Amino acid sequence: MKPDAPYAIMGILNVTPDSFSDGGTYEESGAAVTQAARMAAEGASIVDVGGESTRPGAGPVPAEAELRRVLPVVDGIGALGLDVQISVDTMKLEVAEAAVAAGATYVNDVTAFRHDPEMASLVADRGLDCCLMHMLGEPRTMQDEPRYDDVVDDVRAFLEERLAAAVAAGVPEERVQLDPGIGFGKTVEHNLELLRRLGELQAIGRPLVIGTSRKTFLGRITGREVAERVHATVATSVLAYERGARVFRVHDVAPTADALAVTAATLAGRWSPTTPRTSRTTT
Numbered sequence: 001m002k003p004d005a006p007y008a009i010m011g012i013l014n015v016t017p018d019s020f021s022d023g024g025t026y027e028e029s030g031a032a033v034t035q036a037a038r039m040a041a042e043g044a045s046i047v048d049v050g051g052e053s054t055r056p057g058a059g060p061v062p063a064e065a066e067l068r069r070v071l072p073v074v075d076g077i078g079a080l081g082l083d084v085q086i087s088v089d090t091m092k093l094e095v096a097e098a099a100v101a102a103g104a105t106y107v108n109d110v111t112a113f114r115h116d117p118e119m120a121s122l123v124a125d126r127g128l129d130c131c132l133m134h135m136l137g138e139p140r141t142m143q144d145e146p147r148y149d150d151v152v153d154d155v156r157a158f159l160e161e162r163l164a165a166a167v168a169a170g171v172p173e174e175r176v177q178l179d180p181g182i183g184f185g186k187t188v189e190h191n192l193e194l195l196r197r198l199g200e201l202q203a204i205g206r207p208l209v210i211g212t213s214r215k216t217f218l219g220r221i222t223g224r225e226v227a228e229r230v231h232a233t234v235a236t237s238v239l240a241y242e243r244g245a246r247v248f249r250v251h252d253v254a255p256t257a258d259a260l261a262v263t264a265a266t267l268a269g270r271w272s273p274t275t276p277r278t279s280r281t282t283t
Contacts, residue, residue, distance in 0.1 A: 043257030136185025202244030
């Protein structure tokens, strides 16, 4: 996230055959790189490349397969010279190391460095940015009757502990962003409570990453199929921004960019042409 920007949009680029929303769409590396360029033009400042689905019920993918999916895309984005930060969405140290060598400067770890604690050392040693996310259990089991004493209190305690662990491992606090893990081991009610009380998580003091894009809870509320959940995603992004979130991980960059530009200008009471969007009208 650029220091002078009011927020950042992280474009989701799943190069998998089985992700819940866009599985198979960008499995071919050329199509994935083209999509990265499109997201950059629409306002994404981060492109998050993932080669392993973390949808509910998903099983693990061997590191070799994940590397075959991710590396050509990271290389291709770098070759275009896009003004975006390349993120690798992985829990595997081997994949992160290779992606960083290819040009990634951000590690998005859904296990918050619990799967491989050495991930923290990589982030610290290479001066990377990172996102630490809350997830109950693992993708294969996370939606099996998730329960909390108080979902916001429990998620906050987890994120505070993982932040402290990362800092203890040498990661500068200013390099860490935190994700409450909407949809990762949460019921509809849990997700809504997290969104409603985001201010309590924002109080931790690190930028909050919100990933509601096209998720199941939005479908349950609206009755819409996956591809029809853009408007609901935009609504949650606006609400999350108002409550303190600053990084928005989405499939649909353009509508999110428009909505956040208007929201940020309204809340600030002013507008500047230097917004995260790179293509717009001037009237």
